Amino acid sequence: MKIKNLKSFEEGEFPIKIITLVQSPIELHKHDFSELVVVLRGSGTHCTANLNYSIKAGDIFYIKPGYVHGYSNPVNLKLANIMYFPRKIGIPLNDIGELPGYKAIFELEPDLRNSGRFNGRLNLNIADLSFAEKLVNNIKSELWSVRPGRIFMAVSYLMQLIGFISRSYETNLNPDTRALFNIGRIVNHIESTYLERFSLNAIAKKFNMSPCTLIRTFKRATGSTPGLYAQKFKIQKASELLVAPDATVSEVAYRSGFSDSNYFSRQFKRQTGLSPKKFRSLYLKINICPT
Numbered sequence: 200m201k202i203k204n205l206k207s208f209e210e211g212e213f214p215i216k217i218i219t220l221v222q223s224p225i226e227l228h229k230h231d232f233s234e235l236v237v238v239l240r241g242s243g244t245h246c247t248a249n250l251n252y253s254i255k256a257g258d259i260f261y262i263k264p265g266y267v268h269g270y271s272n273p274v275n276l277k278l279a280n281i282m283y284f285p286r287k288i289g290i291p292l293n294d295i296g297e298l299p300g301y302k303a304i305f306e307l308e309p310d311l312r313n314s315g316r317f318n319g320r321l322n323l324n325i326a327d328l329s330f331a332e333k334l335v336n337n338i339k340s341e342l343w344s345v346r347p348g349r350i351f352m353a354v355s356y357l358m359q360l361i362g363f364i365s366r367s368y369e370t371n372l373n374p375d376t377r378a379l380f381n382i383g384r385i386v387n388h389i390e391s392t393y394l395e396r397f398s399l400n401a402i403a404k405k406f407n408m409s410p411c412t413l414i415r416t417f418k419r420a421t422g423s424t425p426g427l428y429a430q431k432f433k434i435q436k437a438s439e440l441l442v443a444p445d446a447t448v449s450e451v452a453y454r455s456g457f458s459d460s461n462y463f464s465r466q467f468k469r470q471t472g473l474s475p476k477k478f479r480s481l482y483l484k485i486n487i488c489p490t
Contacts, residue, residue: 202227202228202229202267203226203227203228203229204228204229204230204231205228205229205230206230206231207230207232207282208232208282208284213342213350214232214283214284214287214288215281215282215283215288215338215342215353215354215357216281216282216283216342217279217280217281217282217335217338217339217342218279218280218282219239219277219278219279219280219335219339220277220278220280221241221273221275221276221277222243222270222273222276222277222278223270223273224269224270224271224272224273225269225270226269227246227248227267227268227269228267228268228269229265229266229267229268230264230265230282231264231265232264232282232283232284233261233262233263233264233282233283233284233285234261234262234280234281234282235259235260235261235262235280235281235283235360235361235364236258236259236260236261236262236278236279236280236281237258237259237278237279237281237328237331237332237335238254238255238256238257238258238259238276238277238278239256239277239278239279239328239332240256240275240276240277241255241256241273241274241275241276241277242254242255242256242273242274242275242276243270243271243272243273243274243276244270244271244272244273245260245268245269245270246268246269246270246271247266247267247268247312247313248266248267248268248313249313249314250312251271254276254320255322256328257322257323257324257325257327257328258320258321258322259304259320259321259322259323259331259364260304260308260309260312260320260321261304261305261308261309262309263309263310263313266309266313267313279332279335281335281338281357281360283357288354288357290354290357290358290361295358295361295362295365297387297390297391298365298366298368298369298383298387299368299369299380299381299383299384299386299387300364300365300366300367300368300369300380300383301361301365301368301383302382302383302386302387303368303376303379303380303382303383304320304321304364304365304368305361305365306383306386307379307382307383307386307420307421308320308379310421310422311379311420314422320376321364321367321368321371321376322371322373323367323371324371327363327367327371330363331360331363331364334356334359334360334363335360337352337356338353338356338357338360341353341356368380378416378420379420381406382416382417382420382421384406385402385406385413385417385425386421386428388402388405388406389402389425389428389429389432390432393429393432393433393436393455393456394456395456397425397426397429397430399413399414399425399426402425413425430466430470431470433455433456433457434455434466434467434470434471436454436455436456437451437452437454437455437457437463437467437475438471438478440454440455441475441478441479441482442479442482442483444479444483448460448463448464448475448476451463451475452464463475
């Protein structure tokens with residue numbers, strides 16, 4: 200079956216849009232924007248490429264660009280679909296990106312659902328759902344407003360919604376989301392200590408797990424072992440540092456958590472297919488040199 204690629208934004212349109220609707224059945228589709236879904240009323244089935252699961256009022260889930268999904272069996276299913284392009288908006292995550300709840304709902308959950316390994320999601324109580332709906336309506340009001348500063352205000356309300364959802368994940372845990380929340384804590388620990396020497400045993404001890412259990416649960420959630428995840432995160436940091444033409448490879452290696460520049464170069468090429476110098480050269484050619 201051919202998957203439709205839906206487009207909801209016109210060329211030059213501001214990269215946030217909200218559609219609140221009573222959802223009818225819709226076949227599997229995908230899109231190039233991020234979508235945050237708040238289930239306001241009713242129930243139904245959310246369908247992904249490898250998993251179908253029931254949804255109800257209070258459920259919130261995030262769909263990454265390019266991920267396939269659809270809806271079936273709706274019963275008075277009212278949704279608020281917040282569609283946006285994070286990079287075009289330039290949302291500053293700052294410390295919200297470090298919250299385990301943010302890691303769980305915006306990074307881990309979508310990948311797990313897409314692979315058919317997880318159907319858990321955040322479910323807000325009545326009071327929290329009412330507050331989330333108020334933020335959604337505030338975004339919508341600003342987008343329709345003609346007042347000066349409407350774009351700034353719309354983005355600020357979207358940031359509040361993302362922050363509120365990320366915080367709410369911790370206070371609305373069920374057995375499924377609790378396990379993922381804990382993985383979010385481990386991911387945050389690995390990312391915040393990437394300059395330190397990686398120790399599987401130390402991480403397992405910190406989170407009261409055996410090394411074998413840590414590897415098994417972490418791999419189930421992320422598709423990677425903790426050690427490999429840490430290595431990839433360091434390489435990602437190195438890629439960001441390499442775009443600065445005045446930093447030497449040795450400096451980049453040290454600032455991304457590697458004590459040996461030769462080992463760093465081997466690992467970088469293994470994961471990216473390019474040496475650090477070739478990566479920088481290609482980046483500068485594409486992004487700086489005139490065509």
